[in-house]
Amino acid sequence: MKPDITFYRRFAADILSDKKTITIRNQAESHFNPGEKLRVGYEDNNDIFCTIEVISVVPVAPGDLTNDHARQENMSLAELQAVISQIYPGEQQLYVISFRRIDEC
Numbered sequence: 029m030k031p032d033i034t035f036y037r038r039f040a041a042d043i044l045s046d047k048k049t050i051t052i053r054n055q056a057e058s059h060f061n062p063g064e065k066l067r068v069g070y071e072d073n074n075d076i077f078c079t080i081e082v083i084s085v086v087p088v089a090p091g092d093l094t095n096d097h098a099r100q101e102n103m104s105l106a107e108l109q110a111v112i113s114q115i116y117p118g119e120q121q122l123y124v125i126s127f128r129r130i131d132e133c
């Protein structure tokens with residue numbers, strides 16, 4: 029089965045240890061709803077590595093990212109800003125997807 033959402037492999041360990049509890053996505057991935065359960069896969073081969081439940085989807089502008097967002101990404105704010113500008117260069121509207129991990133698969 030295909031995943032409902034994918035992550036770069038380097039973030040999987042933080043998700044599986046519950047250190048990463050948000051992801052920040054663009055409009056194309058802002059359609060998830062609270063309560064929805066998502067199969068989570070690796071970006072490089074689509075293998076599923078866990079299931080998460082969406083808690084909320086909240087719009088955020090890149091300039092409004094805070095230390096609180098960074099903490100939930102298990103990063104410093106500077107690291108998070110660098111990651112966002114690599115993945116979503118020039119994007120003005122992003123969405124914070126909060127989640128809890130349900131199982132490992």
Ligand SMILES: CC(=O)Nc1ccn([C@@H]2O[C@H](CO)[C@@H](O)[C@H]2O)c(=O)n1
Pocket residue numbers: 034035036039050051052053071101111112115
């Ligand atoms: C694989 C794919 O399609 N897209 C993305 C997009 C984002 N992210 C991570 O979410 C947080 C904020 O964007 C950071 O931790 C990002 O690295 C990811 O892992 N994969």
